[in-house]
Amino acid sequence: MNSEAFDRALGRLLCAFARALTGARARWLGCAPAATQRVYFANHGSHGDFVLVWASLPADLRERTRAVAGADYWNKGALRRYVANRVLRAVLIDRDRSTRTEDPIEKMARVVDDGDSLIVFPEGTRNTTDAPLLPFKSGLYHLAVRCPDVELVPVWLDNARRVMPKGAVIPVPLLCTVTFGAPLRVAPGEDKDAFLERARAAVVALRGPEA
Amino acid sequence: MSALNPREQTIALFAGVGIILIVASLVGFALKRLVAKGAPHGAIDNLNARVKAWWVMVAVIGLAFMAGRAGVILLFLFVSFAALREFLSLSYTRSGDHYALIASFFVVLPVQYALVYVGWYGLYTIFIPVYVFLFLPILVAVAGDTTRFQERASKMQWGLMVSVFCISHVPALLTLEIPGYEGRGLLLIAYLVLVVQSSDVLQYVWGKLAGRRPVAPQVSPSKTWEGLVGGIASATAVGSALYWITPFSAWQAALMALAICLMGFFGGLVMSAIKRDRGVKDWGTLIEGHGGMLDRLDSVAFAAPVFFHLTRYFWT
Numbered sequence: 001m002n003s004e005a006f007d008r009a010l011g012r013l014l015c016a017f018a019r020a021l022t023g024a025r026a027r028w029l030g031c032a033p034a035a036t037q038r039v040y041f042a043n044h045g046s047h048g049d050f051v052l053v054w055a056s057l058p059a060d061l062r063e064r065t066r067a068v069a070g071a072d073y074w075n076k077g078a079l080r081r082y083v084a085n086r087v088l089r090a091v092l093i094d095r096d097r098s099t100r101t102e103d104p105i106e107k108m109a110r111v112v113d114d115g116d117s118l119i120v121f122p123e124g125t126r127n128t129t130d131a132p133l134l135p136f137k138s139g140l141y142h143l144a145v146r147c148p149d150v151e152l153v154p155v156w157l158d159n160a161r162r163v164m165p166k167g168a169v170i171p172v173p174l175l176c177t178v179t180f181g182a183p184l185r186v187a188p189g190e191d192k193d194a195f196l197e198r199a200r201a202a203v204v205a206l207r208g209p210e211a
Numbered sequence: 212m213s214a215l216n217p218r219e220q221t222i223a224l225f226a227g228v229g230i231i232l233i234v235a236s237l238v239g240f241a242l243k244r245l246v247a248k249g250a251p252h253g254a255i256d257n258l259n260a261r262v263k264a265w266w267v268m269v270a271v272i273g274l275a276f277m278a279g280r281a282g283v284i285l286l287f288l289f290v291s292f293a294a295l296r297e298f299l300s301l302s303y304t305r306s307g308d309h310y311a312l313i314a315s316f317f318v319v320l321p322v323q324y325a326l327v328y329v330g331w332y333g334l335y336t337i338f339i340p341v342y343v344f345l346f347l348p349i350l351v352a353v354a355g356d357t358t359r360f361q362e363r364a365s366k367m368q369w370g371l372m373v374s375v376f377c378i379s380h381v382p383a384l385l386t387l388e389i390p391g392y393e394g395r396g397l398l399l400i401a402y403l404v405l406v407v408q409s410s411d412v413l414q415y416v417w418g419k420l421a422g423r424r425p426v427a428p429q430v431s432p433s434k435t436w437e438g439l440v441g442g443i444a445s446a447t448a449v450g451s452a453l454y455w456i457t458p459f460s461a462w463q464a465a466l467m468a469l470a471i472c473l474m475g476f477f478g479g480l481v482m483s484a485i486k487r488d489r490g491v492k493d494w495g496t497l498i499e500g501h502g503g504m505l506d507r508l509d510s511v512a513f514a515a516p517v518f519f520h521l522t523r524y525f526w527t
Contacts, residue, residue, distance in 0.1 A: 023296075025496060128306070165306035172312040173292070175300040175495060 015055035022176040026056035030182030044121035045161025056178040067119040151183035156206035260500025293504040294374035302366035307356030330386040339376040380515040392458040414442025478513025
């Protein structure tokens, strides 16, 4: 087995593990799982989030979908670096404005130009508050303007944060659902704040009943 | 029938269940062709999904029986895991509960089943109600977050009692030493499961055919007096007719079946009240047509400990 095939097999194994642990049930409410080029944007509560969104996609879409994650976390240590880069094929971006050498929007846009879809977490960090969703960073808007042909699909991840809260090492097996909403685009003449507010509301609207 | 050896009785029992499922499958097929004319039909499609799921469940139980004591204990360990996961997924917890949750899944659950496996009656009957009851809130308190503290601790205790403690009393039947009934523990499990499940199915059938007056409309509009009385009476008759696989006489088996059916009914009612309170219709989606594991096993969970202790008190 060559190393790329091994990495892929490991990726499938990781997805199977995530699904066995959490059920990772996908609910496609606003759109069907299709090979359309998309940016999935989801709420963020745990490091397991992008594995979960990724695992809930059908295998053929997973091949063409890459998650955007923080380089500061995923580049720390050889194992994380290997899992993020080779197994999950994540797009790692530097979140620190003062030290970064590359524009993160440009980096994401190039992945889209190559024909892949993206998974992004526009809150920019994991939400550890009691609020359902933090305010969105402006990256989603800039990405949408830069890549106007891509569908922006809101995603609500339920329970993921309880599976693996900040600082936890062992995941708790709780059932998670991944709900996909109706795609959006930036409306003609819509300004940044109005778009971000609309995108944020679209994610919150997918929440299920409170436990 | 009583002259058969345990192995032959088990085969006779599974053959009987197989015949019932074949009839149910044929009825479902006929309804789909003749009444629904092949078009989607809510009630008939749900019936067929349920029958199909029954085939799978009976096959899984059959495989576990073939593997013997270890197989049955592993099966119920998995059942408890799935049930606990459904219960806690719908319970309010906070990040401070992480260690208590980890302990529930990875310590309490396997320890309880290990105790059942080695047959340590004195500990598996008090491990969760005493030790876990006390230590779980300690873990939550040590984490320091007091928001809705008692609600969070209680819900975890409840989840463990219903999904782990109560359900573990099904395989615990294997540990009872009943004079004259040696080597037949699996049949006692089959008896309990068959009576509870036939009670559920017969209540559903009687309710669909004759149901008029709801028992508790605020909790569950589908539970009717007609379904309750008809279902429990006919399931009690089923339980009595199965006396030959038990250590009971026919009338004792009837009384046992009645106790099982009543506990099963009220178990379903209590678990429905919890679901209604949390605003969901089903506990999960694991078993197609039935909902989750807990939707199928709410009645077993409430009936098992009572059946276990009645049998233990009067027959050992």
